[in-house]
Structure formats: C-alpha cells, structure tokens
Amino acid sequence: MSEILLFILAGFGAGVMNAVAGGGTFLTFPALVFAGIPPVSANATSAVAVFPGYLSAALGFGPEIKTLPRRNLIWAVVAGLAGGLVGGLLLLVSSNDLFSMIVPFLLFVATLAFAFQKQISAFLTTSGWQLTPWGLPGIFTVSLYGGYFNGGLGIVLLALFALWGMGNLNAMNGLKNALSFVISAISVATFAIAGIVSWPAALIMGASAIAGGFAGARIAKILPVALMRAVIILVGLTMSAVFFACLFT
Template sequence: MTDFILLILAGLGAGIINALAGGGTFLTFPALVFIGLPPVVANATSAVAVFPGYLAAAAGFRAEIGAIKRHDLIKASVVALAGGLAGAGLLLVSSNEVFSLVVPFLLLIATVIFAFQKQIQVALRDSRLKATPYGSVGLFLVSVYGGYFNGGLGIVLLALFALWGMQSLNQMNGLKNAMSFVISAISVAAFALAGIVEWREAAIMAVAAVAGGFIGAKLARILPDIVIRGGIIAIGLSMSVVFFARM
C-alpha cells in the first residue's frame, strides 16, 4: 500500500511539473528506484508512466501549438521521432553503471542553459554562431537525450526553444509537451518491444500523470513566468545534486 501511494503521488506530481516546466521524471524515476527497480528498468518504466501526461498537457496548450506553422510542426515531429528512437537504442545497450554516471551531467548542463538563456541568446546574436529556429540538428540531439533519459527532457527542450528565440513561455510549454509526447512515443515503443517495462507500476503512475497534466496546464496560465522559471531551475539543480550524490 505504501508503494501504491508513492506511485500515485509521484505520477500526479510528475504530470503537473511536466505541464508547467518539465522535470516530472525527477519524481517518477527516483520513486521507482526507491521501490526496488534497477535504474535502466526504472527509467524505461518512468518514460511509459509520464507518456500519457504529455498528451494531456499538450491538449491544454492546443491554441498556442496551433499558432505554430504546420510545416514547422511536422518537420520538428519527424526529427524528434528519429532522435527519440536513437536515444532509446542507446539506453537498451547501456549498463546501469554507465547510465547512472552520465545522467547528472546532462541534467546540470540543461539547467544551466535554461537559467542563463537570455545571456546565451545575447551572446549568440553577437557571435557568428546562430541557433536556427526549428533547426534539425539541435532538436535531434535533444531528442536523443530524451529517448535515452526522459528526466529533465522538458528543461532541455525549453533551453533549446530559448536559443531559437521563442518568447512566449506558454507557447514554449505547449511545444515542449508536444515534442515530449512524440519523443516518448517512439522510445516507449522500443522499451515495450525490448521487455524492460514494469507495466503495473507504469499504469498506476500513468493514470495519475494524466490528471496532473490537466491540472498543470491550467496552473501554467495562472502562475507568473518568474515563478515557473524559478521552479524549473530549482528542480533541475536539486535533482542534479541528488544524482551526483548517487554516483
């Protein structure tokens, strides 16, 4: 019963956090490890658990997503699918030790990029290096990360969108949830075929994550940007510390 309650709370919280900013796997992944799943299996199960919540959250931002050109959305979705598949393949051949070693560095880098996004945007404008809006290279690399480790995917996507020059946080959140759904769809399929998903735990969390996704989408329209951004940075830094401590 204790495990059941923990899974419900982690799933609900993950759905809310993913809709607001990203980083919901910071709750589901540790919860699954806590109840005894190996890290790689816990990561695959966590990806399945938060997968439906992304769709629920994206639905809450359908107006913002609809404002994006259809061509750009289709292009981004195809690139995200390719990257997600590549990342899932990397996870399937990774050991638990390698996985645990790489994750904290990826989380910390993503959080720092998001925290200093304005300074980075200015630096990019003043240099020869430019981040092309809806560019394939950056999105592919981020999608590989998402397929490999879903934790912090939203933060990494938001950092990428900031480098693209996007200004509306609600539109960034909408596109983030849409791309997270696409990336997770292909990686979840790969994990399921490989047989590394614990379906009972995933199902419990998934139901809670869907409810959390709807709640989070509504909260995103109420909370000030500074609160959401501060929450993203706090979550990213906190989980980076946790994962570094586990090394």
C-alpha cells in the same frame, strides 16, 4: 503497499509539477529507483508514466501550434522521431552500471537548466548566437537526449527554440509539448517492445499523474509559480546529490 503509495504520490506530484512548471521526472525516476527497479528500467518506466501528459498539453496549445509553418513542423516531427528512436536504442544497450554513472550528471545539468531557465533564454535571445531556425541537426540531437533520458527535455527544447530566435512563448511551449510527445512516443514504444518497462508501476504512476495534472491546473491558479519552481529545484538538487553519493560509495 508502501511501494504502491510511493508510486501514487510520485506520479501525482509529477502531474502537478508538469502542469505548473515542469520537472515531474525529478520525482518519478528517483521513486522508481528507490523502490528497487534497476536504473535503465526505471528511466523507461518513468518515461511511460509521464507520457500521456505531453499529449494533453500539446492539445491545449493547439491554436499556437497551428500558426507554425506546416512543412517545418512535419520535418521537426520526423527529426524528433529519428532522434527519439536512436536515444531509446542507446538506452537499451546501456548497462545499469553505465547508466548509473551518467544519471547524476544528467539530473544535475537538467536541474541547473531548469533553475536558470529565464537567464538562459534571455542570454540566448540577446547574444545574437542563433542556430538556423528549424535546423534538423539541432532537433535530432535534443531528441536523442530526450529518448535516452527524459529529464529536463522541455528546458533543453526551449533553449533550442531560443537559439532559433523564436520569441512567442506560447508557440514555443506548444512546439515543446508536441515534440516531447513525439520523442516520448517512439522511445516509449521502443522500451515496451524491448520489455524493460515495469508496467504495474507505470500504470499506477500514469493514472496518478493524470489526476495530478488536473489538480495542478487548479493549484497553479492559487500557489505562486516561484514556490513550485523552488520545490522542483530542491528535489532535483537533492536527487542529484543522492545519486552522486551512491556513485562514489
């Protein structure tokens, strides 16, 4: 019962966080590891749990996505599928020990990227350092990261779009959610076929995450976004410290 309650709370909190500002993986992944699920399986299960939210968010940005060049969007989806598949396969061949060594660094970097999102975006847009818009190597690389470890994927995607020179935040968010859905779809399918998903936990978290997403839409209109961002950053730093401590003990 305590584990079920933990999954419900973590899933609901992840749904709220993703609806308000993102960062829900910082709750679901540590909760699954804390419940005794091996790190590789926990990462796969977490990806399944937060997966439905990407689709609903992408649909919410439907008008913005339709303004993007159709040909470029199709190629971006293809590159996202390829990168997500490779990343998912890399996770399958990673041992729990190896993944446990990598996770603290991924969590910490993703937390820093989330914490300094505005500064990173501003720097990239004003520095003149830009990649070729809709470049397939960049999409593939970021998708590979997302297929391997879903945490902070949205922030990394936004940074990539800023490198392209995109300035319409709504269009960037729409493309971010669409590609996140594509990347997660192929990696989730890979994890499911490989049999490394803890389905009871995934279903409980997924259902509560959907409920949290609806609640988060309402909460976002009441609570300051800065407060929610502070909570996400605190959770991310705390979990990074916990995993670093486990790594060296």
